[in-house]
Amino acid sequence: MMCKMRKIGISIIATAVFLFCSLTLATAAESMILEYDGGTHEYNGEVYSLVVNNQLLDPPLSPIIFNDRALVPVREIFEEVGATVNYINDTQTIEVYSDDSYVELKINDNIAYINGDKTNIPDNVVPKLISKVGGETKTMVPVRFISENIGLDVEFDSNGGAIIIDSEDYENITGSEEPVIDDEPVYEPPVVQSYLTGISYDVAGDNKVNVTVQASEEINSYSDFELKAPERIVVDLPALKLNGVPENVAINECGVSAVRLGDNDERARVVIDVTNLRNYSVTQTAPNELTIEVTTRKIPAATPAPIVTAKPTAKPSKPARPAGTKLIVLDAGHGGSDSGAVGYMGGNAVLEKTLTLQITNRVKTILENAGYTVSMTRTGDTLPSLVERPTQANEENAAVFVSIHINSAEATDANGTEVFYAESNNGDTYGTTSEKLAKNILNRMLYYMNSTNRGVKTAEHAVTKRCNMPAALAEVGFISNPEEVYNMTTDEYQQKAAQGIAEGIMITLRDIEIPN
Ligand SMILES: [Zn+2]
CATH class of the missing domain: 2.60.40.3500 (Immunoglobulin-like)
Structure with missing residues (x-):
């Protein structure tokens, strides 16, 4: 949902620089350990401060400089100047809207869209998901590229070590708006407060x-x-x-x-x-x-704390699997504080995280009834990280990993089913590929669900690309489509989707031989 926004404009104003001078800002080459692109990296670059609308911001992650271009946390910076920021988890797409322009970018992708027109991001400094070790993952975007394309200007003050963005007083300073003559009444549409x-x-x-x-x-x-x-x-x-x-x-x-x-x-x-x-x-x-x-939840009556005699020194070991058992790891998308996409049905919100868990539970039951061993990245309303999910599959030596999601689009007529795999994890692992797994799942889903075939697609999803085994991510349908959101809340349709996913997995497992 989008709301009407304030006008955004340029102004690099004297007061910003003045104020900035009065703040104690130090540029320091700071050493930080950052996590991105699936690995840890030491960062020794300059650390810039961010001054937005005369205010020194303290974002959870300071600007990171690659190739002399700064990546900044998208939400903290662009919401501060009145833009709307959307991040679509499933496609790793970032949208930044101002009043009259928008920029769409993708994580680790050099291609961007400005008002729908395809372009390349300069110097290949692409958006990244970056975190400090143990810290929150931030969506980091090229600051100048976005700012200039939504009509803001950016000032780098390299002496003071600051990036200065300003959107206030736009109309007074830039003069690019129609002049307002004081004596003439200015028409303003009536606003019903x-x-x-x-x-x-x-x-x-x-x-x-x-x-x-x-x-x-x-x-x-x-x-x-x-x-x-x-x-x-x-x-x-x-x-x-x-x-x-x-x-x-x-x-x-x-x-x-x-x-x-x-x-x-x-x-x-x-x-x-x-x-x-x-x-x-x-x-x-x-x-x-x-x-x-x-x-x-009912709070249980207080019971005496259990007496702990010894601290376990290691994680409890997983129950041993008989030799040759092919473990399936199922990953219900989102959870906990991350609702995933939100749809509406008769004014009620329907959350992606709820549907993914319901469908994943059905897949689990079908597979277990067929004699397979299944492990889940979540069984309740929790939020394992995008690293923990594939790590679990790797540690458990899984044969396949399947993540289940629900799509969303602004156009409510968007509909259909698609299955993704990561090109970076498409080797012939254990005798088959992620692409074959994705194809098998999609074929069987379409057979049962009769939904629109959106095809097998590739995307470097955080969960699938980190798996050591064939991995796929299924988008069951669109939560933003009135018919599909309704269908996906019904037992019957959920069961069809689950049957398709389970059969796609079982067909793939026939080809898989894993070392124990
Ligand atoms: Zn999702």
């Missing part, structure tokens, strides 16, 4: 609390997500302001401690503080009303 006017809750069961918010006008859009540490549910209502509602409602029922409300220029935000969240759903219960149903 909508307010958040009501908040209430009721305890709907042992472990269920319904929180209801009301607005003065129809609610046209909202977004919701879950945050951890501390656990909370956030619902954002674009273009709403608070009006006469309390900003803090204590609840203290069933693990839901409070609801907090706030607003800024762009939206009202509802935050529900909760512990032991099991799940939640947001439903538009009336044109001007949303109900957030919060279900928590």
Whole structure:
């Protein structure tokens, strides 16, 4: 979902430089260990500060310089100047939108699209997923390339070691807008301001609390997500302001401690503080009303802590497999704080992470009933990292690895099934290739599902490329397509998809011989 944005423009203004001078910024050649492209790298380059709109930012990862070009964390920088940033996990695509232009890039890809026109990124300094060892992975993008293509200018102050971007005061400074003559009335379309006017809750069961918010006008859009540490549910209502509602409602029922409300220029935000969240759903219960149903886990009665006599020194070993057993590792995409793509059905959000786990569980059951051994990267609402998932398959000496995802597109008519493999992991491993695995899975899925054939495709997905065994990533259908999202929530269609995936795996396993 996109929201209307502020105008973005250029201004490298004197005050930015002045302010910057008054800040103590040190350029230092700092040594950092970074993880990217599947390996660790020592970084000894310059460390630049980032000054955006006269503010010194402290991004989780500072700009990284390759070939004299800086990669910066996309979200932290471009949201700060009012752009919209989307990252599509499955295709590793980054979209940065300003008011009148957009840039689309892909991780480790030199090809970019500016307003839909294909172009190459200069000096081959391509977007990368980079993390400091043990730190959060950031999506890093070439700062000048994006800035200039969405109409911003960037200043590198190499003496002070800063990258300066500014979007404020654009109209005053650049003069590129139509001049506004003070005496003449400026037409502005009437804006109907909508307010958040009501908040209430009721305890709907042992472990269920319904929180209801009301607005003065129809609610046209909202977004919701879950945050951890501390656990909370956030619902954002674009273009709403608070009006006469309390900003803090204590609840203290069933693990839901409070609801907090706030607003800024762009939206009202509802935050529900909760512990032991099991799940939640947001439903538009009336044109001007949303109900957030919060279900928590029962907290078990306190029991004495178990007495630990010895700390295990190693991970518990996996149950030994009989010689010749071909292990299948199944990977349900996303999970935990990463919902994956979000679809809507009758105003209810449908999360990719939920569908992937349901379908993956069905694949597991089919395979186990057929006598195969299956291991899962997740069995609940958890979020193993994109490194942990293939690492598990490698450590368990799996025969195949299959990741299950749901697609999403802005065009709601996009539909169909596709299966990916990574070209970098397509050797003849154990007697077959990832491409053959992908083809077998897609063929059997189409046979059962009757969906549009989008083909076998290649992509350097983080999970498949790191596997030592044949690996494929299936995109079952589009969560953004009204018909497919409905289908994918039904038992019948999920079972068809699962049967196809399972048979594709079983056909491939016939060719596989793995050393024990
Ligand atoms: Zn996905």
